[in-house]
Amino acid sequence: MLSPNLTTKQTLLLLCFTVYGTLFFTLPRNLTQAAGHNGWLSILIGSLLVIPIIWLISEVGSSMQEKSIIAYCLSLFGPIFGRVFALLLLGPLLLFSAITVRIITELFVTLILPETPLELIIIMMLILRYYLAHGGILSIARWSEVILPGIAALMLILFVLSLENVEFQRMQPLFNASMLATLKGSLGICSAFSEMTLVLFIYPQVKNKSKMIHTMVWTTIIVTFSFEIVFLVTLGTYGSAFTQRLTFPVMELIKDIAIFEFIEHLESPFLALWIFLNLTKGTFTFYCCCTGFQDWFGTSHFRGLMIPISVIVFYLSLIPDNVYNAIVEYEIAKGAVFCFYALLLLTILWLAGKLKARRSAHEENR
Numbered sequence: 001m002l003s004p005n006l007t008t009k010q011t012l013l014l015l016c017f018t019v020y021g022t023l024f025f026t027l028p029r030n031l032t033q034a035a036g037h038n039g040w041l042s043i044l045i046g047s048l049l050v051i052p053i054i055w056l057i058s059e060v061g062s063s064m065q066e067k068s069i070i071a072y073c074l075s076l077f078g079p080i081f082g083r084v085f086a087l088l089l090l091g092p093l094l095l096f097s098a099i100t101v102r103i104i105t106e107l108f109v110t111l112i113l114p115e116t117p118l119e120l121i122i123i124m125m126l127i128l129r130y131y132l133a134h135g136g137i138l139s140i141a142r143w144s145e146v147i148l149p150g151i152a153a154l155m156l157i158l159f160v161l162s163l164e165n166v167e168f169q170r171m172q173p174l175f176n177a178s179m180l181a182t183l184k185g186s187l188g189i190c191s192a193f194s195e196m197t198l199v200l201f202i203y204p205q206v207k208n209k210s211k212m213i214h215t216m217v218w219t220t221i222i223v224t225f226s227f228e229i230v231f232l233v234t235l236g237t238y239g240s241a242f243t244q245r246l247t248f249p250v251m252e253l254i255k256d257i258a259i260f261e262f263i264e265h266l267e268s269p270f271l272a273l274w275i276f277l278n279l280t281k282g283t284f285t286f287y288c289c290c291t292g293f294q295d296w297f298g299t300s301h302f303r304g305l306m307i308p309i310s311v312i313v314f315y316l317s318l319i320p321d322n323v324y325n326a327i328v329e330y331e332i333a334k335g336a337v338f339c340f341y342a343l344l345l346l347t348i349l350w351l352a353g354k355l356k357a358r359r360s361a362h363e364e365n366r
Contacts (some may be wrong), residue, residue: 006206008215010141014284015196015219017144020226021100021281023192025107025274027227028234028249030331035185036240038177039231045182046189047224049339053194054220056346058213061203063353069200070295076352083296088345090292092338094309096195097285098316099330101125104278105317107248107271122317126310128279133287134303137202140283147276154273155226159233161257166236176240188335189227193220194342201288286313 006014023030031039064072069089074082105121113121132139177185196216199206206212234249237256243249254270289309290302299305 005138006141006202008208008211010138010145011199011202011206011212012215012219012222013144013148014141014202014280015199015216016222017277017280018195018198018284019192019219019223021277023227024230024277025248025250026331028231028243029246030188030335031185031231032235032240032243034188034335035182036177037171037174037235038182039185039235040174040228042182042185043189043224043227043231046186047193047220049186049190050193050196050220053190053339053343053346054196054213054216056343056350057197057200057216060346060349060353061200061209061212063350063357064200064203066204068204068291068295070292072353073349074295076349076356085345085348086292086296090289090296092341093198093285093289093292094312094316097282097289098313098319100278100282100285101129101313102317104275104282107251107274112271119314119318122314125279125282126314129283129286130306130310132279132283133290133306137205137284137287140280140287143283144280147280151273151276154270158254158257158270159229162233162237162253165256166233168236170239171232171236184336187339188331191335191338191342193223194339197342197346198284198288201292286310289313 028039031042035042060069060072067075070086073086073089076082077085101122105118105125108121109116109118132143196219199212199216203209203212230250234243234253237253238246238249246252251270286306286309287302290305293305293309294302297305
């Protein structure tokens, strides 16, 4: 059994990067398409809708008794149905891991290396994930601590320099969509926060488990504040109609930044920012896949599964031909479904854990 070494700060950073990592550049488009100017309200509602999921994660985690989430599924449902149920948890991880590497690769090829084969960049990104994940979850957590100052500085520069292009009249009216449209937009935000379920894969390695629910609440507060800034600055710069037509609105925001009116085209350093974010989230997801399948197959260590899973992720990432349409369709589907999917699986685990505990207590009292 792995010793609990992850600090509260490290867990917080991993969760923040996981939620923020892939939604950062597309958030304004998603919200303006769903809720128009009400996107800022969708963010607030979405952050509140995730509260039941946070509570369920905490309850399931406390019931696992130092087991990993996959081992817990096997103990609840048995070796056959437990493995079937575990695949419902592991399947989305493989998909998310492939999608994140494909999105960052497409941006990299489009903006910096247009003549480079897509497959080569994907392989390079997977090698980086492999190398970082090989050291275990502590290596990933320490990497997140190393890149935090640079990411914070670049984010601050991005939004301070963007303020000169913001016009408040482009944000008006603040309410221009129905409550149904606003709720539709909030589902995408709730689905992003639902990815905090990844913490169950590393729960045994968290040092201070009693603070886990506080860590997830602080993650929600920090990321919600960041989402609001991203949305309002982009909306104030381009307006709702134009933002809806942009595949990566924040990248367009970066292109319009100028320092001292002669330093322009700052896409490269900010793309590096997203590569770091994407690498952290992608490696964390990849690590959870490997450790999950380690328990699923009953192998002695996750490192023996890293290359086979990398190959699967590689081929999955190449499936979409028209990546821009695929990104939009993927985000629409994920926003509408994943929060309910996560809520359903967590509820089943919570109820099964309660029934097993009650059955065990009843047998002891005989």
